[in-house]
Amino acid sequence: FQTDRANWKSGSQEPFPEQFNTRCSEAATGIHLAPVELDRQFLLGEGFSEDRIFTVGNSVADATMEAMDRMDQSTVFDRYPELADGDFVRFCIHRGENCSSEKRFGAIYSAMKSLILDGRKVLLISLFKTETALEKFGLKAEVLQLAKEHKNFVYSPVWAEYGDVIAAMNRVAVCATDSGSMQEEMNVMGVPCVTLRFGSDRSESAMNGGNLIAPPIDANVIKRIIEYAWDNKEMRKAPKLYGEDVSVKCIDVVEQVLAKGEVFRDEEERLNI
Template structure:
């Protein structure tokens, strides 16, 4: 049997790799191993539990406030030791994290083929998002199997002279995970009832604005501006905000200082994936700087304001379900107010089609690996 090792370390990676792991486990031809680096710890463990993933290797590399170079060095060494022990036939990575960069580099040093899930995303700026854009580009150089979520991402790779036979258009695995989770919630009324109780503090008569924000390039003045925009939105509209706050001190400090006392702004701990999907379904609009949320929300018919100046996921912008607003206080407030008060504009965004897939991406990835890896 051919041995495949899937390596990831953050919550978004775990969500998006879970359907692939589920599919590869079904194969009679593949011996699957899972390595987590725990680049994120607690919020990674939530997803592992939800999707019943037990890692074969857990590097547990998260440290408070470690620098990117410290993390990269520890990842490169730790992942390298795992690869030397397992001697896999294929190294499977996802997306654009420091774990992705380091794992693909460690595989390259050992002349091992890399499969890159969610390959080909590009923003066009090495510094936005930072450091993810550089991570993607370097990972591409080390990759043999490029699993692209959209035709545009495929074209990005072709423009960089990647061999067309090495590129496989699959759709995005996050849609697989979302569809599975929504179906699980619908099939479990007791779980939905428990989630209703968990968020019992919400006022059913008020529209819900769901907010997430954590990106490194928004640290400092960006988060100050974002927080002041949230205050303006609840001051100018009869709405409520729920904000699951990332534990990074660069996020936590300004958010708690500026938003912690407002009665209609609810700051909560990071959520498991299932309750987060529940909140996405319940929300009226979503304001985020997350990449994954840009992909998930269109499947739920939720307009998204993205607090970034560029995006490596332009398909949703083109489809009309996402608007880039940056961290400008005035722009965030203006676009949020328009969605909250202009029904026709809201309807156009809510009805836009999701360009990111049909929920079958993991099956397509498995087929390629079984046939070609």
């Protein structure tokens, strides 16, 4: 399924806010800032005006690189010394489609549990929806017991400081996530990524070799994909996609458009008739 690009074009049809926002926001946008050429081509294929689509990179690269510049100021390894020597997987599960489905959440959880029992070092960052799923599916007591009995398992609420996240990710072996922005950040940092979804709206990161898709339907498959990606040297060498100084480029583009007129145009102006 994942190797057939025809399936990538359809995107997610599930009724969750991320998909609604994606589909509605582009229709009400006057200036499109595409992160990569692939996305510019998608927008052209959907009929948006070529003179209002600009390939600028992704501003997450600016934030990530800024945080990397101050990683030495982070105190995260004082709080979690077991992570200091790296060689761990970071799990982050928070999307509605995963956390509202017992089958999907259970597959991800079981893969994570198996890695813990195998002695692999695991960091679980628990967000609001993660906690809700653990409670709803009767796993909260078990995950607490795992954290108590296994020194190789760190179960933590979300960290307040972005610099701490990046400092830890700089030493991680693989990131297993259903987050969109984490896929981008891992590309910037050269960290193997496993996306715990049926597809990705960052398909360019999968196509360039640094991000593997692990559909959340089978715990054993998820575990094997994570083990394959674990400190995978070829995945670490995947080309960087999202550029530098992207925020400046975004502002320059907007100012360029505004210098010629309004962001939104009537059809006569757009068609030059």
